[in-house]
Amino acid sequence: MALKKKPVTGMKDMLPKEMEIRDYVIQMIKDTxxxxxxxxxxxxxxxxxxxxxxxxxxxNEKLIFKILKRGEKLKIDEAKEESDLVDGGLRYDLTVxxxxxxxxxxxxxxxxxxxxxxxxxxxxxxxxxxxxxxxVQCDIDILGEPSNLAEIELILAxxxxxxxxxxxxxxxxxxxRNILKAMAAYSGFREEDYDEVFIIxxxxxxxxxxxxxxxxxxxxxxxxxxxxxxLALFDQISGDIEGIRFCKEKLNGFLDExxxxxxxxxxxxxxxxKEAEFKVKFDPTLVRGQSYYTGxxxxxxxxEFGGSVAGGGRYDKMIGKFxxxxxxxxxxxIGFERIAMLLLENGYEPGxxxxxxxxxxxxxxxxxxxxxxxxxxxxxxxAGKQVLIVNMKKNKKFQKDQLxxxxxxxxxxxxxxxxx
Amino acid sequence: MALKKKPVTGMKDMLPKEMEIRDYVIQMIKDTxxxxxxxxxxxxxxxxxxxxxxxxxxxNEKLIFKILKRGEKLKIDEAKEESDLVDGGLRYDLTVxxxxxxxxxxxxxxxxxxxxxxxxxxxxxxxxxxxxxxxVQCDIDILGEPSNLAEIELILAxxxxxxxxxxxxxxxxxxxRNILKAMAAYSGFREEDYDEVFIIxxxxxxxxxxxxxxxxxxxxxxxxxxxxxxLALFDQISGDIEGIRFCKEKLNGFLDExxxxxxxxxxxxxxxxKEAEFKVKFDPTLVRGQSYYTGxxxxxxxxEFGGSVAGGGRYDKMIGKFxxxxxxxxxxxIGFERIAMLLLENGYEPGxxxxxxxxxxxxxxxxxxxxxxxxxxxxxxxAGKQVLIVNMKKNKKFQKDQLxxxxxxxxxxxxxxxxx
Numbered sequence: 131m132a133l134k135k136k137p138v139t140g141m142k143d144m145l146p147k148e149m150e151i152r153d154y155v156i157q158m159i160k161d162t163x164x165x166x167x168x169x170x171x172x173x174x175x176x177x178x179x180x181x182x183x184x185x186x187x188x189x190n191e192k193l194i195f196k197i198l199k200r201g202e203k204l205k206i207d208e209a210k211e212e213s214d215l216v217d218g219g220l221r222y223d224l225t226v227x228x229x230x231x232x233x234x235x236x237x238x239x240x241x242x243x244x245x246x247x248x249x250x251x252x253x254x255x256x257x258x259x260x261x262x263x264x265x266v267q268c269d270i271d272i273l274g275e276p277s278n279l280a281e282i283e284l285i286l287a288x289x290x291x292x293x294x295x296x297x298x299x300x301x302x303x304x305x306x307r308n309i310l311k312a313m314a315a316y317s318g319f320r321e322e323d324y325d326e327v328f329i330i331x332x333x334x335x336x337x338x339x340x341x342x343x344x345x346x347x348x349x350x351x352x353x354x355x356x357x358x359x360x361l362a363l364f365d366q367i368s369g370d371i372e373g374i375r376f377c378k379e380k381l382n383g384f385l386d387e388x389x390x391x392x393x394x395x396x397x398x399x400x401x402x403x404k405e406a407e408f409k410v411k412f413d414p415t416l417v418r419g420q421s422y423y424t425g426x427x428x429x430x431x432x433x434e435f436g437g438s439v440a441g442g443g444r445y446d447k448m449i450g451k452f453x454x455x456x457x458x459x460x461x462x463x464i465g466f467e468r469i470a471m472l473l474l475e476n477g478y479e480p481g482x483x484x485x486x487x488x489x490x491x492x493x494x495x496x497x498x499x500x501x502x503x504x505x506x507x508x509x510x511x512x513a514g515k516q517v518l519i520v521n522m523k524k525n526k527k528f529q530k531d532q533l534x535x536x537x538x539x540x541x542x543x544x545x546x547x548x549x550x
Numbered sequence: 551m552a553l554k555k556k557p558v559t560g561m562k563d564m565l566p567k568e569m570e571i572r573d574y575v576i577q578m579i580k581d582t583x584x585x586x587x588x589x590x591x592x593x594x595x596x597x598x599x600x601x602x603x604x605x606x607x608x609x610n611e612k613l614i615f616k617i618l619k620r621g622e623k624l625k626i627d628e629a630k631e632e633s634d635l636v637d638g639g640l641r642y643d644l645t646v647x648x649x650x651x652x653x654x655x656x657x658x659x660x661x662x663x664x665x666x667x668x669x670x671x672x673x674x675x676x677x678x679x680x681x682x683x684x685x686v687q688c689d690i691d692i693l694g695e696p697s698n699l700a701e702i703e704l705i706l707a708x709x710x711x712x713x714x715x716x717x718x719x720x721x722x723x724x725x726x727r728n729i730l731k732a733m734a735a736y737s738g739f740r741e742e743d744y745d746e747v748f749i750i751x752x753x754x755x756x757x758x759x760x761x762x763x764x765x766x767x768x769x770x771x772x773x774x775x776x777x778x779x780x781l782a783l784f785d786q787i788s789g790d791i792e793g794i795r796f797c798k799e800k801l802n803g804f805l806d807e808x809x810x811x812x813x814x815x816x817x818x819x820x821x822x823x824k825e826a827e828f829k830v831k832f833d834p835t836l837v838r839g840q841s842y843y844t845g846x847x848x849x850x851x852x853x854e855f856g857g858s859v860a861g862g863g864r865y866d867k868m869i870g871k872f873x874x875x876x877x878x879x880x881x882x883x884i885g886f887e888r889i890a891m892l893l894l895e896n897g898y899e900p901g902x903x904x905x906x907x908x909x910x911x912x913x914x915x916x917x918x919x920x921x922x923x924x925x926x927x928x929x930x931x932x933a934g935k936q937v938l939i940v941n942m943k944k945n946k947k948f949q950k951d952q953l954x955x956x957x958x959x960x961x962x963x964x965x966x967x968x969x970x
Contacts, residue, residue: 133872134598135654138638141594143651145658149590153580160573164904165931167938170569174561174684175595175670176615176640178554195596196618198636200674206629215626215635216618218558220596231563234555238565240956242940250595254620264594277941279920286924395917403924405931452553484584497815500699504706504823511585511825518587520662521697536660 140255140263152266152470154480156248159268159291159464166287168246168270173227175250176218181230183219186422186448190222193253195263220252224269225422225445225461232273232459233452242275244283248466260471271461273449278392281426281444282399284462285410288430288440293406295469296478300432300439301409302400305416306393307423307443309377312385313414317360323349325421327360332417339364369411371397377414389425396426422448426460434472440464488518488538490529492545495521499546560675560683572686572890574900576668579688579711579884586707588666588690593647595640595670601650602639606842606868610642613673615683640672644689645842645865645881652693652879653872662695664703668886680891691881693869698812700880701846701864702819705830708850708860708882713826715889716898720852720859721829722820725836726813727843727863729797732805733834737780743769745841747780752837759784789831791817797834809845816846842868846880854892860884908938908958910949912965915941919966 137143144152160170182194196216198204209215221227224247232243247269254263270287272280285302292300314327330345337345339361346357363380367373371394378390393412400410408430418427418441425444432439442462450456487510489503507517518538523529530541557563564572580590602614616636618624629635641647644667652663667689674683690707692700705722712720734747750765757765759781766777783800787793791814798810817830824830828850838847838861845864852859862882870876907930909923927937938958943949950961 133601133604133650135650135872137594137650137654138596138598141596143594143655144590144592145655146589146591146660149592152592153590157577165936167908167936169566170564170573171566172564172569172572174557174563176558176561176672176684178558181553184553195620195638197640198616198618198632200615204632206631206635209626209629211626212618212624218615220617230553230555230557234557235563235565240566240952244938252596264596275941279939279941282920282924283939395920398917399920399924402921403928405928452555488587497818500702500815500819501822504702504819508823508825516585516587518664519699519703521695521699532660 138263140257142262142264148470148474150480151474151478154482155295155466155470155473156266156268157482158294159248159466160246162291162294163246163270163287166244166270166283166290168244168287169240171228171231171245171247172249173221173224173231173247175220175252177221177227177230179213179216179219181226182222184226184451186226186451187222188419188421190253193255194222195220195252195254222253223251224249224267224463225271225448228269228271228273228461229448229459230452232449232457236453236457239273242280243271243273245269245271245273247271260468262467266466266470267463268466269461269463271459273459274457275460276446276458278396278399278426280458280460281392281396281428282403284442284460285396285400285428286403286405288462288464289400289408290405291464292408292430292439292469295473297432297434298407299409300430301411302428302430303411303413303416304393304396304426304428305413306389306426308389308425309381309385309393309414310417312377312381312389313360313363315384316381317363318356319352319360323351328417331415332419334364334415364414367412367414369413371412373412373414393426418443420445428462430464435465435468438465439468483537484514484516485540486516486518486536486538487540488520488533488542490520490522490526490533490541490543492522492543495544495546499544503544558683560677562682562684568890568894570900571894571898574902575715575886575890575893576686576688577902578714579668579886580666582711582714583666583690583707586664586690586703586710588664588707589660591648591651591665591667592669593641593644593651593667595672596638597641597647597650599633599636599639601646602642604646604871606646606871607642608839608841610673613675614642615640615672615674642673643671644669644687644883645691645868648689648691648693648881649868649879650872652869652877656873656877659693662700663691663693665689665691665693667691680888682887686886686890687883688886689881689883691879693879694877695880696866696878698816698819698846700878701812701816701848702823704862704880704882705816705820705848706823706825708862708884709820709828710825711884712828712850712859712889715893717852717854718827719829720850721831722848722850723831723833723836724813724816724846724848725833726809726846728805728809728845729801729813729834730837732797732801732809733780733783735804736801737783738776739772739780743771748837751835752839754784754835784834787832787834789833791832793832793834813846838863840865848882850884855885855888858885859888903957904934904936905960906936906938906956906958907960908940908953908962910940910942910946910953910961910963912942912963915964915966919964923964 197218422445423443427443429438429441444460617638842865843863847863849858849861864880
């Protein structure tokens with residue numbers, strides 16, 4: 131078989147310039163989240179196929195890279211369908227593996243457990259610009275904390291981190307699946323139709339209120355009044371604490387008061403304690419696709435991204451699927467790839483650069499000369515510099531230009547005669 | 551299908567304590583290698599199956615986790631063998647992907663290219679203690695540098711890094727495949743038998759000179775004299791520069807003098823410029839399995855590991871398999887997992903720890919109280935601390951003991967009455 135030079139379809143080789151920014155952003159994320167008391171953890175990239183196909187991942191489950199069974203377990207002749215051939219798959223997110231991890235190790239972990247994960251995930255999506263089949267996710271999650279302290283800390287940590295990377299004027303949008311449900315119930319929609327109603331509502335950005343009204347009317351089984359009542363609510367609810375208070379009153383009987391109070395608490399706490407410049411907004415149209423969310427949902431929108439750059443929420447039922455016992459859980463995931471890409475495109479300069487020094491040594495330099503250069507390089511490193519030793523090329527000018535472009539401001543030529 | 555709590559067979563969940571050390575070691579590796587002029591790069595974890603099965607990986611090619619084709623490309627009914635079902639696999643090392651990467655991007659990369667890679671690799675090995683099917687490799691490679699400057703820098707950088715992690719008194723063993731070949735040729739072995747001869751020689755540690763002699767005698771086609779001549783050489787060659795000079799003379803006609811001169815140059819340069827406490831030794835019995843090595847080979851042995859903790863060598867022919875044009879290449883890979891495990895077992899304390907402060911807040915603390923704690927936490931973080939805010943539990947003493955164990959030396963209890 132011929133060897134292939136390109137990476138596999140939809141995946142990407144990282145060149146040094148991009149890696150420099152990625153390494154820097156990862157370090158910044160780790161450092162910042164650590165100061166909020168989060169601890170690093172990791173699961174294997176390969177997960178049981180049963181866990182990946184447990185209907186918690188929604189559409190992502192259609193995109194799994196599946197791993198062939200090995201040895202005697204693989205029976206190609208007898209295989210009828212995919213599931214006969216595979217026993218594992220590459221994880222499509224970090225949340226399902228985290229739930230498995232917590233179920234497996236709860237006794238060895240602090241309670242609550244504040245987890246930080248940075249790792250690759252894979253989705254066999256149709257390749258398109260800026261979207262790759264392998265990408266890094268950065269998640270923080272707080273497991274075992276039922277109070278809104280979890281939401282507050284997740285939002286404060288994530289926004290502080292974005293602030294440190296130089297982002298500002300973004301918006302944190304918050305909603306709660308219970309408010310979504312209460313609004314639907316109040317308008318007369320039946321519980322079995324909620325998911326469909328929310329899928330339509332989620333298109334508000336794209337198709338507008340009229341488009342949403344049309345699709346809701348096409349649902350069948352509902353009157354124009356149901357739809358009008360529902361849409362009128364969105365007009366009446368303001369995107370602030372007043373809006374939440376309005377919901378609390380208006381949806382009385384459909385919405386637990388504690389939900390509204392909690393939302394108010396989250397928004398005012400984040401406003402008071404935030405460590406970056408941004409807005410916090412109550413957004414009753416926020417849906418977030420993942421079916422596993424059970425309570426608060428939130429995302430961060432930034433104009434530069436034309437959309438969401440981070441998303442999360444509460445998923446109190448997932449760990450129970452592994453253990454039989456529900457555990458409060460809440461997480462926030464940032465779009466690492468989009469952030470790194472934007473910084474790269476904007477020519478962002480990592481703040482941790484060392485002085486770079488290059489030694490250009492004459493060809494066939496005798497041993498004494500090499501030893502001399504090695505000793506100088508050692509001293510430079512001890513002085514905190516980043517040192518490159520290279521053999522001089524025929525086109526020395528071109529070589530020096532290239533080095534300058536790579537950031538080597540100090541380039542020293544070394545000739546055998548110049549060594550004593 | 552029932553959900554599974556354990557990780558997949560042979561792979562490992564990383565608990566916070568282990569992650570802390572791993573993160574620290576990775577940062578130390580990156581920082582150190584950077585000062586030697588190496589730059590980060592990355593390839594996807596999934597590689598073309600053609601590249602993984604190109605006979606460059608030796609036995610590792612039997613251990614590949616293979617990835618099922620997707621969509622219409624997967625034809626289960628027509629499949630006769632594994633290769634009909636798969637189009638990719640998880641990389642089993644970082645060297646083959648690096649060669650592909652360089653072949654694909656040479657025009658965009660500095661020349662020589664000093665690459666640093668830290669990433670997961672996968673091998674479906676029989677599970678055993680301390681060996682996992684997913685593990686991290688840390689490689690540095692210098693591509694496009696034909697001179698021994700490459701070997702010298704690889705050895706200096708790797709040993710400096712080990713020194714910074716507190717290791718000393720290890721031994722760097724060096725040999726050259728050309729010396730191996732010259733010794734075999736001198737003793738009358740035929741070229742087509744070299745690989746078998748070296749496989750036997752590689753067992754010297756385990757079965758001793760007598761065992762090696764027996765197996766060589768069983769090879770067939772050689773006299774006792776051949777074997778005796780061969781083994782006598784190992785007795786005559788000392789593990790230092792004298793030994794190299796002896797080879798140069800003794801193997802005259804079988805060994806290019808430049809090889810011996812280069813070895814001498816490497817050893818004396820490393821001795822002169824080393825940044826850690828270790829020995830450098832010429833070891834004519836060093837074989838190293840990988841069939842792709844073409845010149846120098848080296849490894850680092852440490853008593854604590856009962857064997858090798860790093861290995862590498864020159865592989866000048868691999869990139870040519872992708873491009874049709876050979877490119878000098880030399881790399882050094884450290885056993886990250888073994889190093890991290892040893893540090894963990896020895897209770898190693900990362901040197902970058904921040905002061906850790908915890909706030910224990912009374913249950914159902916009113917909003918003003920929460921805001922107050924959030925403000926104090928913010929100030930603590932600004933002062934460089936790592937801050938945890940948790941709700942007080944019924945068993946407060948146990949909770950505080952746990953926190954103390956996690957390194958929270960400063961634990962402040964906050965009650966509603968204590969907030970003004």
